[in-house]
Amino acid sequence: MSAIIADDTAGEVAMQPTVVEDELIAVIGEAGGAAASSPPKRRARPLDTRVTGQPGFVLHSYPHRETSLIIDVFSRDYGRIALVAKGAKRPLSKLRGVLQTFQPLSLSWSGKSEIRTLIAAEWVGGLLPLEKSALLCGFYLNELLVKLVARDDPHAALFDHYVTTLNQLAHQEPAPIVLRQFERALLKQTGVAGDFTRCTSSRQAVDPAENYVVDPERGPRLARAADSWPRVSGKTLLDMEREDYSDVVTQAQSKVLMRFLLAHHLGGAPLNTRQILIDLMQL
Missing domain, CATH: 1.20.1440.120 (Recombination protein O, C-terminal domain)
Structure with missing residues (x-):
């Protein structure tokens, strides 16, 4: 599957989330905006200028200017990072259907600042969707990560545990x-x-x-x-x-x-x- 370029505006409009999902995303977004600076900011490595094909998940997102989003991402090798997804709010942007919570993604970005620029995003697949009570539990996991994991602090083992947990919830354990x-x-x-x-x-x-x-x-x-x-x-x-x-x-x-x-x-x-x-x- 080819990667979706961040400023590509072609493609179909993604399905809109349910009312419950909208409300929970808003809860995470408000919490993330308030808590993103709460954990100590530890950087285990210099900020890379360009990263390609990094496994990651969207924890939450919020509007940025008229057509873009800031997405809070949990990546395997770089920890929790903030990316600006340019043009993601445009009606025909393919990113609208890709930058969803609980979906395994392959992400590419560039930049040295705390908020870097999303270059491309590709849906990887392999996880069943979360439904009903499992969906609520998934948003709980995301809120914990937003509030307790510092930005730019890699936690590969925790990332793997997160993937395992999503699988367990999806299989109704x-x-x-x-x-x-x-x-x-x-x-x-x-x-x-x-x-x-x-x-x-x-x-x-x-x-x-x-x-x-x-x-x-x-x-x-x-x-x-x-x-x-x-x-x-x-x-x-x-x-x-x-x-x-x-x-x-x-x-x-x-x-x-x-x-x-x-x-x-x-x-x-x-x-x-x-x-x-x-x-x-x-x-």
Whole structure:
């Protein structure tokens, strides 16, 4: 399949997203606009002047001038980046049908500034579309990435986990388990979550029979009577480290724990899509 050049205005008009998708995209867009500068801006490499054929996904987009878009992209080797898609809002632009969320893309761009210029975009395929509750979960993943991943900070392993998670959601695997696994991977890959198998204060192995709290900055320690943080069993911590959520107690405790840890690392910023999920699905 040939790549679509960014300023090409030929082609058919893409189908418009549903009302629900429009509202959720707006939620992500508003969150992204406010939160894009929140994570620390770490650049692991000099900004490349030209990149071709990079795997990536659109996390959200927002209008830029009269006919263009700014797209927030999660790429495999360059992390989360901002691209200007010139002419993408024109009625006959082929990019309207390509720059969609949850679609695997091959992207090419150029430029040295923080917002680079999209040169070409090609739909790669290989993923089933997200529908119904899975679509809501997908927007939740995107909001987490926008708010917790710094720009220009590569996370190849997290990118691969994102692709796996989209596949799991598309195949209707249990959403609570899939989301807990992604949340945990996100915090680990961004360097804000440590090992759940050892108590940080004593360096002793976590005991499955004991109760613990997790210090968001340090890790697990034995629970105390005065603690207000969520209490979880040692078994839950060990299950989470093994990505084993088969136990219903582990599912319940991990949900509360991850909500607490995410709230801390978000610095109080609300997760709009999570509230929708809580209201609709109690995830």
